[in-house]
Amino acid sequence: MKIAFIxxxxxxxxxxxxxxxxxxxxxxxxxxxxxxxKYDAEGLPIAASAAESVxxxxxxxxxxxxxxxxxxxxxxxxxxPALLDSIRAGAxxxxxxxxxxxxxxxxxxxxxxxGIAMIDAPVSGGTGGAIAGTLTFxxxxxxxxxDRARPVLxxxxxxxxxxGGIGAGxxxxxxxxxxxxxxxxxxxxxxxxxxxxxxxxxxxxxxxRRSSGGNWVLEKYNPMPGVMEAAPASKNYxxxxxxxxxxxxxxxxQENATAVRAATPLGGLARSLYAAHSLAGxxxxxxxxxxxxxxxxxx
Ligand code: NAD
Numbered sequence: 001m002k003i004a005f006i007x008x009x010x011x012x013x014x015x016x017x018x019x020x021x022x023x024x025x026x027x028x029x030x031x032x033x034x035x036x037x038k039y040d041a042e043g044l045p046i047a048a049s050a051a052e053s054v055x056x057x058x059x060x061x062x063x064x065x066x067x068x069x070x071x072x073x074x075x076x077x078x079x080x081p082a083l084l085d086s087i088r089a090g091a092x093x094x095x096x097x098x099x100x101x102x103x104x105x106x107x108x109x110x111x112x113x114x115g116i117a118m119i120d121a122p123v124s125g126g127t128g129g130a131i132a133g134t135l136t137f138x139x140x141x142x143x144x145x146x147d148r149a150r151p152v153l154x155x156x157x158x159x160x161x162x163x164g165g166i167g168a169g170x171x172x173x174x175x176x177x178x179x180x181x182x183x184x185x186x187x188x189x190x191x192x193x194x195x196x197x198x199x200x201x202x203x204x205x206x207x208x209r210r211s212s213g214g215n216w217v218l219e220k221y222n223p224m225p226g227v228m229e230a231a232p233a234s235k236n237y238x239x240x241x242x243x244x245x246x247x248x249x250x251x252x253x254q255e256n257a258t259a260v261r262a263a264t265p266l267g268g269l270a271r272s273l274y275a276a277h278s279l280a281g282x283x284x285x286x287x288x289x290x291x292x293x294x295x296x297x298x299x
Contacts, residue, residue, distance in 0.1 A: 001025070003152065004057035006050050006073065006083075007097070008035040011123065012063030014130040015096070015156045020044055022155040029053040051086040059152055060093045066248060067099040074107045082110075089115030094149050096137070098122045098174075098245075100252055101167030102259075104140065108166045117145045120166060121153065122173040126241050134158040138176075140168035174256060177249040178267040180216070181287070185270055187217040188291040191224050195295070202227050223288035232286035240286035247274045247283070 001024060005016040008030040016028050016039065027047045030036050036046045047053035050073060054060050060083075064070050074093070076082035084107075087093070093111055095104065095118065104120040111118045119141030129135040135157035139146050146162055153160050163172040190213065194204040201224040209218040222228040225236075232240035250271035257264040277283075277290050 001058045002056055004053040004060045006030070006053060006061070007063035008039050009063065010127050011130045013039055014127070015063060016044055017042060018133045018156050019152065027053040027057070050083050051081070054083060054087045057087065058091055059149070060087055060091060062093070062095045062097060064097045066097070067103040070095055070097050070099050070107060071103050075110055084111055084114055084116060087116050091116050092145060092148050093118040094121050094152070096121045096123055098249055099170060100255065101170040104167045104170050117142070118166065119145050119149055120169040121149065122169050123157065124173065124176060127239060137161065138163050138169040138172040140164055140166050140170060171256065174249055174253040177246065178253040178264065178270070181246050181250050181270045181274065182266045183215050183217050184223060184288055185273055185290055187215065188223045189294050192291065192295040221288060223291040231288065233288050233291070237285040237289040240288070242283065243274055243278050243285055243287045243289060244283040246287040247271065247278055250274060
């Protein structure tokens, strides 16, 4: 099986490397020369263009920042040809970017018109999961297409869920990330309140982790520096999942909520709080830095 992998960023680079290590024949591409050089040095075959990477590919995987990039790549934009014109009929496209479900459906429809199958397969698990090959894939699309994709996804992830038809993976992803964004702010508030009252954040974290406030943030991703050595909070909020990416996902959740007339008051408030945090200059920091909004700078 020949695989084209497009988008060698924080997530895509390590995911492509896991496929390479599993023995797949790969051709990778990224618009960033720096990213191409980095992975070329690690032994990943790099194509001269996205179109070249998909020549003869049975599976095309994309891991791009947002809807505009995915739509622009596959359907073409501003004089740039559509990549779908270079992909052979019968091939399978797996888009793992987090984008609007409506964009997934639009691209999948155009692909189907050319005899190309597509699934949306956004991921959870962060850069750590991408490196370790333990991502969770949330898949939207036909069962047969997921079955074709499964052996490839298994080399990059530990959990694969079929959420429903095309776009359903993206919907599941934004529901999850809306909850995560809210949980991070709530956990930050509780920790900041305890610390303002003189509590040791490690002790308070452990009490809440084992009590009814226990949640994934307290288990794996504590926002208070020094509580968890491996968490971005203990590394000046470097690496991890950027505030601006969380902001993007919360924006997608709100767009979707508007479209289906769902009530998501905490999701809307969380989006505004991450937006304010980003405007304050913290967009590139890990999203757990939102703690800064609710904690005294000196404490
Ligand atoms: P990133 O910005 O590090 O990487 C994206 C890469 O895509 C960049 O290297 C960029 O040059 C490349 N690119 C953009 N347009 C391109 C094009 N037309 N052709 C080729 N390359 C192109 O982003 P990331 O952190 O790897 O995230 C990728 C996606 O995964 C996003 O949708 C993000 O929301 C999602 N995601 C990220 C994380 C995380 O922890 N970083 C976790 C889960 C999901």
